[in-house]
Amino acid sequence: MLERKVKTVRALERGLDVLVEVQTRRAVSLHELHQALHLPKATLLRMLLTLGRKGLVWQRLADGAYLPHLGAAARGTGSAVEHIAEIASPYMKALSTRVAWPSVLGVPRLDHMEILETNSPLFRLDSAILGPVGVKLSYIHTATGRAYLAACDESEREAIIARLRPKDAAPGSEDDLRAILAETRGRGYALREPLHPWPDRSKQLVLRDGRRSMAVAIMAGGAPIATINLTWPAKRGTDEAVMQRHLEALQQTAQAIGRAVADQSGGGQGR
Amino acid sequence: MLERKVKTVRALERGLDVLVEVQTRRAVSLHELHQALHLPKATLLRMLLTLGRKGLVWQRLADGAYLPHLGAAARGTGSAVEHIAEIASPYMKALSTRVAWPSVLGVPRLDHMEILETNSPLFRLDSAILGPVGVKLSYIHTATGRAYLAACDESEREAIIARLRPKDAAPGSEDDLRAILAETRGRGYALREPLHPWPDRSKQLVLRDGRRSMAVAIMAGGAPIATINLTWPAKRGTDEAVMQRHLEALQQTAQAIGRAVADQSGGGQGR
DNA sequence: GGCCGCGTTGCATGAGGTGAAACCCGCGAA
DNA sequence: TTCGCGGGTTTCACCTCATGCAACGCGGCC
Structure with missing residues (x-):
């Protein structure tokens, strides 16, 4: 293998350098590649x-960063769940053409929801900038968090609530939360209203950012694995109008993503 | 990602096709690639x-087939043990330049040793053709098998012996086997002699192929993970001379391979 | 011995990879 | 508001370098 009289293919060689670079750094901008490889x-x-095109890397909408495609590597290692962002990305792009407001894809962590992807850069409006990848969202005060809590298994919900319950929780406040979640579940989508008394990360910020938001869970294999939301400025007309107009598109997108994840986990190996 | 005005890099594109092809078929000859990709x-x-050169594929000595390098994919998935063939290959190539006879790399299976790699194609002698990859060797009647049995943990040895014990085993024959293994262990290398009565796969073939063979275990993390042997025609001078001359090289090679495997499993990620 | 299949090498040709330069676009500063 | 800057994107003319034909080596098989 090592010694061979023939020359190597330079174009391929450099391309592989790029691939390896993207794979080692998990996310990398064009500029970073530029100064790392001097190309x-x-x-x-x-x-x-x-x-x-060959499916070895993909570009995140949120920040344009290039990420490696894990698929080929983990072929058969199950859990396409780690690829949600990659799988969801094209759907979120499509969604951005159907509705006028940006969306965020979030996944559950121990005590918060984490932003994995957003299509907000596709919107010109400066009011549309949603936190970058990695931002942590409250389970309690955001539509994203509530959508997940409402959709998840009861034991998981209990565990999360227990984790977030303040020492001095007002009597009855926990019941209020459960009522909110029950209503959310019944309604099929989550809102950041009504207000809830418990403190939790960035509660104040959420309260006064002047935005409204709705979210639904993305289900795969009967369990929620992520959520997708829609955010718009509060001043923008009546909320009901916005919600009526876009709820269906949001739900359809969530379902499509869920189906795609399930497909990948099951048989197909993508591309 | 999908739509972009710029052209793609054809050379890279085709190169990636080759890479993907090698990865999907686990082992592929140049000719197969030729007719699959029409290049x-x-x-x-x-x-x-x-x-x-980039470490994404490697070529097996045994048959010249191209295999994918799992490293980048399974990065961190531990067990460099699955790469023994890849890791050992260059050492076996080096060995072929130090000694006059070919070697085989074997790994334990349920009831036999399996050939993973051999440097025999590097020798011109037609007497040097050793079974292709996949051939199954007897634990009992081959040096390769005995080297593993002698080196492995007692409970594993017992399990293997139990699996191979014939229903009508002659009394004392099992003790004979244990004695052989004990002597092998003490000596530090295994031989296909002395004969042992139990029947086992291809016993007859081994008995009359007119060859002699010696083998040592490859240790990593205190346990044997594979074996490497040396085979030569029986007619070739005195066996003692051959063994004296090459034993050290064989043991050094085994140690070097074991060390390389341990290194990969531990810290480094190889390329 | 002669044929065939497969891997390998050499080399003339022009397809196509390359990177400088220009363009675009959003952002922050003035 | 304009300007400048830093990133990403596109264009395009140059000339390397990827390409595949043709020829060779070698071992196997009839």
């Missing part, structure tokens, strides 16, 4: 397009 | 050289 950006762009 | 062999050769 002109134009060249990098063409290589990334090629790698993308 | 001239010369081109394929250059691409494979490039992929090899």
